[in-house]
Amino acid sequence: MLNIHSSLGPLDAPIKLLYINPNSTLSFTLETVTYLSESDPVPSLSPYQSLASEPIPNTETRSLRYPGVRIDFYTAPSTAPPSIDGTLHGVISTAEIIRDLKLETFDGVQELREKYDAIVVSCFSEHPLIPVLKEQFALYQGAGVMEKKVVVLGILEAGIIAALRLGPTFGIATTGRNWEPLFDQAIKTLSIDSQRYTGTRGTGFNAVSLHGDGPEEKLFEAGVELVEKGAKVIVLGCAGMAPMRQKIQDRLKSQTGQDIPVVDGVLAALDQAIQLAQSRTISQLNA
Known part of the structure; x- marks a missing residue:
């Protein structure tokens, strides 16, 4: 079961995104929550193709630069490395997250698919959790038991x-x-x-x-x-x-x-993941 400790955005948002911090340092994730809460809705020199407008309050009375989006924040369990400082740490953290979220099982993958339109793995590396998630979603979609496609991006x-x-x-x-x-x-x-x-x-x-x-x-x-x-x-x-x-x-x-x-x-991945999720949602509605 997902251990979501923080969220931004309304519960009934049409787009729902999971933000995964693959290390075990909770304060890192909470700093990101604060950073996104305090980010200007339209930065004056934003280097991104932003979807932002006026920030809106969420269920925790925080503001968010992305209207119509719910972001849930997950931090890897305490058995994962406190910092990803190389390939080995990436492999260890992936193994711990697979166990924690039961990603080797249909039920674990199905829970993510039902809840989220996009997932961002927040480690600046070729983190192995990214291909694992893509592979597991593709496995069940290929078997014809999952229709919805979930966007998976790394930063x-x-x-x-x-x-x-x-x-x-x-x-x-x-x-x-x-x-x-x-x-x-x-x-x-x-x-x-x-x-x-x-x-x-x-x-x-x-x-x-x-x-x-x-x-x-x-x-x-x-x-x-x-x-x-x-x-x-x-x-x-x-x-x-x-x-x-x-x-x-x-x-x-x-x-x-x-x-x-x-x-x-972080912002680049969130912007791109939300754009892709919105595009897929529109395509599904028009299908």
Whole structure:
């Protein structure tokens, strides 16, 4: 059974989305809830094709930038790693979430399908939970026992898609240096022209330590280095960096004299997942 600890948006919203934090640190998820609650409905320099309008209160009297959308928040169980700091942590967290949500069973998959139109896995990596969810939904749809298709997105792919729409080149500023070769490989897997990718720069912090002035300063320095290498867009390579987006963008403009969009994969994934879910809903109504 799903352990939903926080929600945004009305219960009767036509679009329902599940936000999965695949690490076990609840405070990460709660920071995202606060971030989305406080986000401007239409950011003045939003780098996304936003669906936002005036924020609306939800059942918990919080506001949300997405009208007509309900977002439920799930955090991986305590047996999952507190931070996803590499491939092994991704595999472990996937295994723990499969057990917790019973994703190896029809009932577990059916519960997600009945409740949600879209799922966002909030880890900036090629997190194995993403293909697992897609595979399980496809398995039962292929067997003819599920009709509704559920959108599944990760924030790495969504962030890069957003960046490609915004400029000719992009770079990724992330946490540990160990992610640099992993993201280089992810770019190749996504078949992105290498000339559009200026590289990844790690800050030396992990997701757990993304607090205080130190991480923000290192993130800004990584952004400046990537701009000097030719990046016209910066992608934040960790969900925990999302609240820093506007500050980093403002500082990059002041330092470089250029308007360098900074992409937050969390908002990018939510925007894209909601758009896809709405499109599928309209298609089903017209079928």
